Amino acid sequence: MTTAGEDWTRAYIEAWKSNDPERIGALFTHDARYLTSPDSEPRVGREAIVSGWIEDGDEPGSWTFEWEVLHEVDGFVVVQGRTEYPAERDYLNLWIIRLAPDGRATEFTEWYMPRPDAES
Structure with a gap:
């Protein structure tokens, strides 16, 4: 049996693809809030989120993402991940997601930290 956080993260990845x-x-x-980093101006509302996502979108097939839910309680979800862009670099990710009772996000905040180049 999967959790709401796992289901949401899988759906997010399918949307990302x-x-x-x-x-x-x-x-x-x-009326959700989407923050592309903790200090960024939030995208507020589904329309703004979709518009910003499309504007910033990654090309399908240009990345891979590995993840796990670290913590989930009462609609509060913490996801740790790693995004690899073979043509660019890779990132360590931390997502904070707040879910409504229906499983949709009311708030999403991501942190992404570039990993050092292997040649450095």
């Missing part, structure tokens, strides 16, 4: 506006929008409540 497709950049499909309907899949992206289905992840969030109508």
Whole structure:
């Protein structure tokens, strides 16, 4: 049996792979907040989230993502991940997700830290 956080993260990855506006929008409540970093100006509302996602979108197939839920309680989810962009570099990720009772996110904040180059 999977948790709501695992289900949401899998759906997020499918939306990321497709950049499909309907899949992206289905992840969030109508008034959700999406922060691309802790200090960034939030994208507020599903329409702004979808628009920003498409604008910043990664090309399908240009990345891989490994992840695990570190903690989940009462709709509060912490995901640790690693995103690899073979043509660029890779990043360590930490996501904080707050889920509504229906499983959609009311808030999403990500941290991404570039990993040092292997040749350094």
